[in-house]
Amino acid sequence: MQFTNIQLLAFFSFFIFAHAEEEITREIIISGNDAMQFDVKKFVTAPGEKIHITFKNVGSLPKIAMGHNLVFLKKGIDAVAFGQKVLASGGSATNPLPKSLLGDVIAHTKLLGPSESETITFEAPKTKGDYQYVCTFPGHFAMMRGTMEVK
Numbered sequence: 691m692q693f694t695n696i697q698l699l700a701f702f703s704f705f706i707f708a709h710a711e712e713e714i715t716r717e718i719i720i721s722g723n724d725a726m727q728f729d730v731k732k733f734v735t736a737p738g739e740k741i742h743i744t745f746k747n748v749g750s751l752p753k754i755a756m757g758h759n760l761v762f763l764k765k766g767i768d769a770v771a772f773g774q775k776v777l778a779s780g781g782s783a784t785n786p787l788p789k790s791l792l793g794d795v796i797a798h799t800k801l802l803g804p805s806e807s808e809t810i811t812f813e814a815p816k817t818k819g820d821y822q823y824v825c826t827f828p829g830h831f832a833m834m835r836g837t838m839e840v841k
């Protein structure tokens with residue numbers, strides 16, 4: 691079987707492109723459900739890497755009772771402590787992430803109701819280490835937590 695130069699070029703450029711894509715962008719899909727669980731509790735990324743996170747609320751309970759968001763916290767910010775800070779700062783089911791706390795946040799989705807999803811894009815921190823993420827709907831921080839490891 692003979693390949694033309696064009697076929698070979700197409701074949702190899704596909705692999706080069708696919709590889710380059712993998713190096714610069716990471717796609718992560720995380721869901722939250724009615725049992726207050728994230729399905730992904732840990733993922734790894736590289737310093738400075740561009741990350742696309744698609745967050746889905748796969749539950750069916752109303753947003754006002756069981757909405758979820760996904761909030762990435764800066765290094766050293768503990769998810770439980772942050773969840774308590776949200777409550778102390780007036781966080782509620784309709785305002786789960788008070789603006790006064792955004793200084794602790796790397797990136798976040800909005801509050802999602804059942805079957806809603808949102809994709810956010812941000813650059814992974816340049817400093818290696820663990821970064822916690824959390825849902826800040828009142829009370830959910832007790833269960834809805836995870837870790838992004840930059841290494």
Ligand SMILES: [Cu+2]
Pocket residue numbers: 722726756757758759825826827830834
């Ligand atoms: Cu939640």
